[in-house]
Amino acid sequence: MGFRTLEISTSCEIHIKKEGQLEVLSDAGVALIPAEDLSQIMVHGANIRFSTMDLSIRSQNKVSLMTLDKKYLPTAIVLPFEGHARQSKLMHAQVARSSDINLD
Numbered sequence: 001m002g003f004r005t006l007e008i009s010t011s012c013e014i015h016i017k018k019e020g021q022l023e024v025l026s027d028a029g030v031a032l033i034p035a036e037d038l039s040q041i042m043v044h045g046a047n048i049r050f051s052t053m054d055l056s057i058r059s060q061n062k063v064s065l066m067t068l069d070k071k072y073l074p075t076a077i078v079l080p081f082e083g084h085a086r087q088s089k090l091m092h093a094q095v096a097r098s099s100d101i102n103l104d
Helices: 052-060 085-098
Strands: 004-008 012-016 021-026 029-034 038-043 064-068 074-078
Touching: 012 052
Parallel strands: 004 038, 038 064
Antiparallel strands: 012 021, 021 029, 064 074
């Protein structure tokens, strides 16, 4: 389980390498971070790019992604869908319940 929080606040591209490394490409250079060490990533700023495959792999490794506004307050959190038994149970119950509701 991860123990690090990574904050990204400058323009960059983020990729997952085959070795399980998170590769951060920016004007300052390249940084490699072991993906298994991460528990969450906080992003703040413009031109920070992730691919959908990167988001999927991070979710499989139970790494959350939080976006921050200009005051460093959270605006969105992307959590793994199957990250916790109780969370998964609640989400499945909500999906089942919403299918019972008639919106007409």
